[in-house]
Amino acid sequence: MRERVEMVFLGDFEPDSFAEFMRHRARRLSISADARRIDATRVDVAVEGEPALVDMFEMACSLGPIDCLVREAYRLEQGR
Amino acid sequence: MSLAEGWYAVAVADDIEPGTSAGTRLFDQELVVWRDLAGVSHVWEDRCPHRGMRLSFGFVRGNHIACLYHGWAYDTAGQCRAIPAHPDLAVPETIKVATYHAAEAAGLIFVHSALGAEAPPPPAPVPSGRALRSLYVDLPLRSVAAELSKGFTRQDDGSYAGTLAGVPVLIFLQPFTASRTALHLVLAGPGDAVAVSAAGEALRNSFEAAPHSVLEAAE
Ligand code: FES
Numbered sequence: 610m611r612e613r614v615e616m617v618f619l620g621d622f623e624p625d626s627f628a629e630f631m632r633h634r635a636r637r638l639s640i641s642a643d644a645r646r647i648d649a650t651r652v653d654v655a656v657e658g659e660p661a662l663v664d665m666f667e668m669a670c671s672l673g674p675i676d677c678l679v680r681e682a683y684r685l686e687q688g689r
Numbered sequence: 690m691s692l693a694e695g696w697y698a699v700a701v702a703d704d705i706e707p708g709t710s711a712g713t714r715l716f717d718q719e720l721v722v723w724r725d726l727a728g729v730s731h732v733w734e735d736r737c738p739h740r741g742m743r744l745s746f747g748f749v750r751g752n753h754i755a756c757l758y759h760g761w762a763y764d765t766a767g768q769c770r771a772i773p774a775h776p777d778l779a780v781p782e783t784i785k786v787a788t789y790h791a792a793e794a795a796g797l798i799f800v801h802s803a804l805g806a807e808a809p810p811p812p813a814p815v816p817s818g819r820a821l822r823s824l825y826v827d828l829p830l831r832s833v834a835a836e837l838s839k840g841f842t843r844q845d846d847g848s849y850a851g852t853l854a855g856v857p858v859l860i861f862l863q864p865f866t867a868s869r870t871a872l873h874l875v876l877a878g879p880g881d882a883v884a885v886s887a888a889g890e891a892l893r894n895s896f897e898a899a900p901h902s903v904l905e906a907a908e
Contacts, residue, residue: 665739
């Protein structure tokens with residue numbers, strides 16, 4: 610089973626660093642992560658894959674690389 | 690100074706019993722050395738792909754090593770096979786630990802320093818060789834090699850041949866960090882292991898006592 614979700618991360622980002630972090634985690638988890646927007650305060654990414662792996666991706670990104678600070682993470686279909 | 694690609698001794702084989710693991714370093718790269726229950730030794734990057742926990746803190750179960758943190762289990766090829774929090778998940782092949790080539794010779798475990806690449810043949814076995822112990826010196830490999838070459842002869846496999854307490858020995862060097870080196874001592878003939886061990890310690894102490902400022906400044 611695969612699911613497709615739109616994730617949003619809010620915080621303070623080094624865009625290149627966060628983009629590379631997402632690419633690396635997505636590759637490792639064999640899911641697709643298509644970044645729609647990455648700027649200094651917000652990241653929007655469309656993620657598709659096995660639900661357990663999508664959850665792991667979300668957890669990893671909500672910690673993020675050392676030079677980024679994620680303050681809030683949510684999924685778009687969950688009413689926001 | 691960078692690390693020359695090749696085979697490096699990283700442990701005395703008998704120190705890593707089946708079902709156990711230990712952490713070591715090769716030029717600052719953290720490695721886990723572990724032995725499965727079938728007796729085969731493995732050398733990997735000491736980092737769980739999940740959250741980076743050291744696998745050397747993990748548990749060996751049969752032919753898997755399981756991470757201490759969340760229990761992800763890896764087979765002998767480094768492939769993740771089980772994630773306890775998601776028992777029904779078909780774990781993707783991309784969840785894999787970075788593995789090195791490992792081999793045993795002369796009673797030591799060797800690792801080839803290039804990740805994943807095809808490795809040349811490992812060091813030849815030492816006939817009647819018996820690994821004795823490992824000693825650590827707070828000096829760069831280059832300084833240790835310079836000291837050793839005063840009384841020992843460098844062999845093709847990178848080891849140093851000579852005698853300690855009148856017994857023929859081979860010493861294999863491991864660049865542990867940029868400033869710390871391990872000496873793995875192998876008895877190459879019959880002799881008193883206790884005396885050789887004591888002579889090895891005296892040798893190590895003499896290295897640390899010798900002036901090295903010029904050598905280290907060149908690092
Ligand atoms: S860090 Fe290894 S299983 Fe989580």
